[in-house]
Amino acid sequence: MAIIFTGLLLISLLSTLWLWILDPRTLPIKAVHIEGELQNTDPHVLQAMVFKTAKGGFFNINLTAVRSTILSNPWIKNVQVKRLWPDTLLIHVQEHTAVAQWLDKALIDNEGNLLNLPDTKFISLKSHQTKMDLPRFAGPLGSAGEILKHYNQLAPRVALVGLQIREFGCNAQSRWYMVLNNGMKLRLGRGDIEIRLQRFLKVYKSRVTQSLITSVGKSLVQIDLRYTNGIAVQSTLAK
Known part of the structure; x- marks a missing residue:
């Protein structure tokens, strides 16, 4: 009889404990800590989003729902959510990093993905960097990743001079082109664009080319590198 009574008492205690754990009023979440290098997102805004939508106490709060809430911010790329005893959520967030414009309509992140971001002047609230500070990519649908790959290979070489x-971009026939910050447009053609660019850079560094640039200035508008053993230069002075 004593054993049965003890068993019933234990079941009752466990049931009470379980109901206490499930009660959303048990150990309510009182603090939300946001971690991560945020350039475009105010951590206080993220905290407010969590407090507004997250329901439940420490034991039964839906971490998946919290994660989905944070990911609804278009700048957020990845989210990790953890509980910290007894009343805190620790949220580590990673933002998208915009590296280029896409057809004046969107932005591209550092993995070549198109970003569906709100229309805003600044792409970095901390540095006040704008979309116009980024290079512009153009190409057929689905080519953003390939363009970014070539850009990452070629940009350091261009910077050396x-x-x-x-x-930077290509057309539907994979004919590549590049516009530099001095206004020159390079026609790179199809295939071997790295070799053709290297040929231009070698010529660009020569004294003859620098003298030509000095004499014609901004009238030097286009350089065609599609030839096997040379280049063609177009200047507005020829018009």
């Missing part, structure tokens, strides 16, 4: 790529 003091230039920057302001526009």
